[in-house]
Amino acid sequence: MAVTRRELITGAAAGAAGLVVGGVVGKVAGDDGGGGGSSGLSGDAGDIANARGLAADDVARAVKTFVPPGKFDEYFIFSSGGHSGQILVIGVPSMRILKVIGVFSPEPWQGYGYGADWGEENFISGTDAGKKPTSAARGPLTWGDTHHPALSETGGEYDGRYIYINDRANGRIAMVDLRDFKTKQIVDVPNLDSSHGGCFVTPNTDYVHISTMTPTLVNKTNIHSALDNYDKAFRGFSTFLKVDPDNGKMLVNESFQVELPPYTQDLADSGKLESDGWVFINSYNAEMATGGNLDGKPSIEAGASAGDYDYMHVINWRKAEEVVKAGKTSTINGMKVISLETAVEEGLLYLMPEPRSPHGIDVSPSGTYLTVGGKLDPHVTIYNINKVKAAIEAKDYEKIDPFGVPILKFDSVMEARIEVGAGPLHTQYDDKGHGYTSLFVASAVAKFSLGKPDYDGPNPFTLVDTLPVHYNIGHLCTMEGDTIKPDGKYLVALNKWSIDRFPAVGTLKPQNFQLVDLTTEKMDIITDMPIGIGEPHYVQAIRADKIKSWEVYPPGTNPVTMEPDPNAISDGNEGVTRSGNTVTVKLSITRSRFKPDIIKVNKGDKVIMHLTNIESTPDATHGFAIPRYNVNISLDAGEYTKLEFEADAPGAFAMYCTEFCSALHLEMQGWILVA
Ligand code: CUK
């Protein structure tokens, strides 16, 4: 390694970058405030810091997040994209966006939803069973509202294989394969007209769970009066989608649902270790308010907040599995459903009172504690699973709800209530037995201690620290935070508003991800990251070395199967054949040509194209775009896909490669002549 001019000037030894950084940080003075010129650093780094007006703390924070060019981040976070319908992949601690994965919305850069077999299918398929009505007038659904990503787990730890995410708007769920970071399946979940926080996997990914948010209309006899008979016409559903362990796909035929009362089911989490076999689903609107403010009834806002308690649903899914095996289900819209009556009879569904409009429910790493944040209550309420099990065993009920479901006694199942601040929403955990709760109203993060076995210290269930964040924090996420072994280390605060943190970029503002250092005694914000794509809700953080992404596809791989496709084209077997009105094109793609590069068809022909990028060099992606036909495909090296369209528009269409792939990229063009 050559010694650079700068190293000569500063006297740093070549190749000793780590020592240089250590030396600089060691010289940081204890000066916080500092305007320009008070970095407290000496030497070259000190001059730069002084010239930029950076204080000592700024420099220390910068060093904590800096990932040198060519080096990689320690963690990935997978972030929902909100109503952009996508997933964002971001490196931690650098907070650099690594990828946007098209999920419920077409993504032209990835050729997702513009003709490629693997992408297009997701937009037209879903489950055939129980397909829900979609307005044909507006065409197929081309967006979703992604909220809650769920990384697959083995033994309660992320295994880096798949990620699932729900569509809040339409009651769907998608699976992304982390071998190639592409969406492989969207299931339009029967009996779910919406979904929300009930998206998680069981600790070995036997099932991925998704539940209703707004209850589903199940009795359609008189839809205009349905809201007047809300308790009879609507129901919630908790769905356990069986996962194929070989490819992560959800198997609707082997899945089941548990019917729930028409409360509004919200956030949910899977039990683990101590609570393995159970799932927990919050709800609000136990009042079953329906709105109707023009008729003098309260808005849902007021009606749903009238009571002092809502209910957490406690479901024993292993018992539910047995009930399904015993055939005690009915099939509704292609889904096996355990009725409310059966669920109560079989002792697999209970309710627990929760103070005032809860939102988040998060199970502690040991599985012992369930932390609930109530939007209108400044406390978090912590339940103990062992007390829950004992109360169920002893039939320690407060009462039975109008749907026959036993409600456990609050005092029997509650372990602690900690006053954390205004508007607690979601909680995450670290490796030392602390919980971190987002405070939406207070715009802050509260840190508190759990009890044994998660926390073994002197003051259990005590508020330890509070950190202001900027602003209106929704979710938050610690590294590996939903597993049985969280790393803690960093916390990402997902703030809904950014207000004064970024320059104005128009009237729609970016959200603000703030990276928080958890290794210091007081929590400390070390960087702000504007999110200019979508409105993230939840994120999960996984150690980067657990992701085993492929660098390149083996020749002719179809991303749908992740296997070489029998129709894949290799160099030399290209061609165009006709049978009646169907024209089949076998086309190979490489730097810098399509073969064949002239395709002649007649108006009205059905065109089937088998396209293969025959390159084996990682990064050698080519595009295949047909102007005016809304076709825009991206083929990574080795990738095969199929394209079908009707040649209904006559003309000479210059198909071209959309990726600047070589010096002769601009020449990578051909013709489709439709006469
Ligand atoms: S929700 Cu958005 S802040 Cu969908 Cu998990 Cu709480």
Ligand code: CUA
């Ligand atoms: Cu291939 Cu440009």
